[in-house]
Amino acid sequence: MRQLLRNQIFQLLLALFIGLGLGLAYSWRVSPVTYVDANPAILRADFKDQYRVVIAASYASTHNLERARARLQLLGDTDMVSELSAQAQRMVARGELLEHIKPVAQLATDLQNGVASLPPTQIPSTIVSYVSTPFTNNNNLPFTLTPVTEIPTEELSATETQSTPEDKPLKSTPTTTFKQTALVPVTASTFVPRPTFTPIPLPGAPFILVGQDQVCKSGTQPGLLQFILTDRYHKQIAGIEIIITSLQGEDHSFTGFKPELGNGYADFVMQADTVYSIRVAGGAFVPDISAPMCKDSNGASYLGGLLLTFQQP
Amino acid sequence: MTQSNWIKIVIAAFLGIALGLIYGWVIDPIQYTDITPNLLRQDYRADYVLMVAEAHQTDQDTETAARRLAIFGSDSPAQIVASTLVYANANNFTENEIIILQGLLTAMQTYQPQGASVP
Structure with a gap:
């Protein structure tokens, strides 16, 4: 061991590794890189x-x-x-x-x-569009967020550069290189493509009750009141408010909060022996709703559920 | 040990330190996640404030707007909007956006947090 310590190469390597350790400790612990321009x-x-x-x-x-x-x-x-x-x-x-x-x-x-629920209020003939929603850098570095906007390519021109270390983790799947300024408006003389208008129901469009079915399935939540709201094309609609009223008070539910069950789906748990009134925002009113009693294969009673289907005419 | 040996060891140690610093600062710096909004780049901050202003323009809910601005830390909401307005003017925000920000600034300047008026 003593002979090893006297070996000059070993001494140099030891000094090198000690220095390396000190350098890493300083750069990672004492004075790490600090972000002030994070995304x-x-x-x-x-x-x-x-x-x-x-x-x-x-x-x-x-x-x-x-x-x-x-x-x-x-x-x-x-x-x-x-x-x-x-x-x-x-x-x-x-x-x-x-x-x-x-x-x-x-x-x-x-x-x-893929379309806005309401059209933009104004579409000026000469559009001053804001091209710098700051999701790109301009340092000719590949930026990996896939562009989905329909901003004309000439608007995506670079004038300034700003790159930050935090862009680094986003480089794993480069798809497109953007050159873009940060928050610099560009006056474009051409039309910015607008989303194609597709007739979709407005939130206030009336709904009517088209189905009321008992749900007697053992294993499901007792007293579950399920709603499905669709437009006239049977496409489910999210974001519709449903107001459930009983003597105990008022509850609100919205479609679309359980997308795995459908965008037009909402539910509410009814109590036994309670009568509810259902009002769909801007539409149907359904009184006298209560949880039905179901019987299982052994003849035992249990609290069932209801499925209410609303549709726009 | 001779003096030249010591010099070599010191040089090796400094070389190691330099390599350690380069590795720790440049090659593999600490990757931050879970940062707070006050570390956001200025254009992101400005865009966030603009979003708050756009929402406020419609709902006129000053309390909510102030709470949304509070995520930037200890500055008052009015200061945050004022500095954003300076940035907006310097970076050629559209006239409409400037107006929206000015509306939010006015609201924040007159805003009294709930409970503040209680004696």
Whole structure:
């Protein structure tokens, strides 16, 4: 051992590794790289939720679906619609205000449909479009978020550069290189393509009750009142408010919070021996709803459920 | 041990430190996740404030707007919007967006948090 310590090469290597350790300790522990120009993709989960709520609230005001989509892409979600739907459910579970939840569900629905629920209020002939929703860098670095906006390519021109280390994790699947300035408006003399108008029901369109079926399946939630709301083409619609009233008070439910069961699906658990009135926002009123009693194969009674189907005429 | 040997050891140690720093700062720096919004780049912050302003323009809910702005930390909502407005003017935001931000600024300047007026 003593002979080894006297070996000059060993001494040099030992010094090198000690120095390396000190350098790493300093750079990782004492003075690590600090981010001051981070992007939203690395926000903490609760702040991402807040970011989505604000995007949805902004969208509810502007109805600019492409911009909302571009903003959501900043968060790096693999499936924006699912994230929004899941967040809407979390917000319901937390008992948050319905006026905050509804825009989130509406944005999820509109993203899924690919069209804004209401047309933009103004389409000027000369459009000053804001091309810098800040989801790109301009340093000729590949940026991996797949562009889905229909902004003309000439608007995606670079004038400034800003790259940040935090872009690095996003480089795993490069698809397109954007060159773009941060928040610099460009006056475009050409029309920005608008979303193709597809007739979709407005939130206030009337619904009528087209089906009322007992659900007697053992193993399901007792007293489960299920709703399915569709448009005239039998396409399920999210974001419709359903008001359930009983002597105990009033409850609100929204379609679309359980997308795995359908965008137009909502449910509510009825209590036994309680009569409910159902009102669909801007539409049908169904009084005298109560949980039916079902019998299993042994003749024993149990609380069944109901399925109400509403449709726009 | 001779003096030249010591010099070689010191050089090797410094070389190791340099390599460690390069690796730790450049090659494989600490990857941050779960950051707070006050670390966002300025254009992202400005876009967030603009979104709050767009929502406020419709719902006129000053309390909610102030709470949404509060995620940026200790600055007052009015200060946050004011600095965004400076950024917006410097970066050629559209006239409409400037107006929306000014509306939010006015609302924030007159905003009294709930409970603040209670003696």
